[in-house]
Amino acid sequence: MIKHSSLARIHSVISLSKKIFTLNLECPQIASIAQPGQFVQLKLPDDQSSIWPRPFSIHKAADEIVTISIKKFGKITRLLETLKSGSMINVTGPLGNSFSMPPPDREIYFAAGGVGLPPLQFLAEKLLRQGYPVDKLHFYSGARSAEELFGDHELQALGLDYVSATDDGTTGIKGYITEPLSVELTRRRTGNEDFIPIIYGCGPEPMLKKLAAVCYKIPCFLSLEALMPCGWGVCNGCAVKIKKNDNLVTEDERGFRLARVCKEGPVFDASEVIWE
Ligand SMILES: Cc1cc2nc3c(=O)[nH]c(=O)nc-3n(C[C@H](O)[C@H](O)[C@H](O)COP(=O)(O)OP(=O)(O)OC[C@H]3O[C@@H](n4cnc5c(N)ncnc54)[C@H](O)[C@@H]3O)c2cc1C
Ligand code: FES
Structure with a gap:
């Protein structure tokens, strides 16, 4: 999987409602390869208060711009809305798997x-x-x-x-x-x-x-969705339980295996997910 990590320029921040806003990021490399279902991790360059970047799904990817739409939730999402056009932010992506395309003619x-x-x-x-x-x-x-x-x-x-x-x-x-x-x-x-x-x-x-x-x-x-401490597969903090597949030799005997939402996901077949 190719992923890019770089400082990106903020093209625009558009408020959609009191709680939701859109961030348009100048990321030509990510925009050229992003697929529906994939996400990016954002990190504010000057923010020392939060160690981990935050994951956001890619809403649109066209004309060298990656668009994400965000709900104001906690500290970082509120800070993101205050960013000005032209300021810079660390962006890593595209991350994770993507939705598989359906066969033609299905509803x-x-x-x-x-x-x-x-x-x-x-x-x-x-x-x-x-x-x-x-x-x-x-x-x-x-x-x-x-x-x-x-x-x-x-x-x-x-x-x-x-x-x-x-x-x-x-x-x-x-x-x-x-x-x-x-x-x-x-x-x-x-x-x-x-x-x-x-x-x-x-x-x-x-x-x-x-x-x-x-x-x-x-x-x-x-x-x-899962809490994602690292976002690139090293901490296991985002793991979910997936039903056991007898073809896999690495799984344990508990009837499930663990899959990382950030790496094997975020997209899973619903019939495989074990809900807690
Ligand atoms: C793959 C993926 C895609 C996402 N796409 C979008 C998107 O397109 N738009 C969007 O608005 N949000 C999206 N999110 C959620 C977004 O990442 C969180 O809302 C954001 O990280 C919160 O950061 P914060 O600093 O504002 O809040 P924080 O201060 O970090 O969090 C406030 C509270 O929410 C909890 N929390 C934080 N993140 C999550 C989470 N992912 N699941 C459950 N609880 C959480 C924290 O434990 C804390 O209690 C996505 C998450 C994932 C994993
Ligand atoms: S967030 Fe660390 S492994 Fe997924």
Whole structure:
């Protein structure tokens, strides 16, 4: 895997809402090879208070710019929003694996929770650029409230089927996004056992756990989140349990193996993940 680490110039910082903003970074090398599902690690050059860089999914990669979209969460994400165009930041990437591309003509359902949206929008736009039929793409996007839901105008402009939900009902359907998705999948599958879509999901762990249950026996690929102390495979701090695969000789006898979200992931087959 090729990865680049360098000081990148901040092209622009755009506020999307009180809680979400977008950072456009001048990273031509990363932008030229990034794939949907991969992420970058960011580190502020002058910040001594935090040892570890922070991981963010790649939202877009085009014209030498890597775009990421961030929710203000703790110290570093709040600091990132205050950066000015022209200032510099350490960027390492692209890191991790990526979503595998679906075979042509399958119905594709994306299930995004909050800032899980960026890698899924990246994938949807790539599929459309490659000629995937727009009427086969269904984007389900959920967030806590209207101020955390973003990407809606861009996604609707792509012409795909778009459904949104918020926990508090401030926009879209009230409730978790997995609910309308579950209803839709059941409706499509009733009396039509040949209907086997592919699901791609990214969001907080409780949402992904629900999604994996909704997608029982349906191919489903999830981009997992984990605390990432190092981000490049050396500390094991991001390890998750993956079901045992008898072909692997290195696994232990406990019925699972450990996989690093930063290295073997962040994308995993939902049927392999053991939820804690
Ligand atoms: C592969 C990957 C992709 C990601 N992509 C995005 C993205 O596109 N946009 C975005 O806004 N965020 C994304 N995140 C989450 C983002 O990395 C964290 O929100 C960020 O590191 C928080 O940094 P902070 O200094 O602001 O908060 P901190 O002060 O470090 O954290 C505040 C609190 O949150 C906890 N915490 C921090 N990071 C995580 C985490 N990853 N999971 C669970 N709890 C955590 C800390 O333990 C602490 O209690 C991603 C995470 C991963 C692993
Ligand atoms: S974060 Fe250190 S191994 Fe993944």
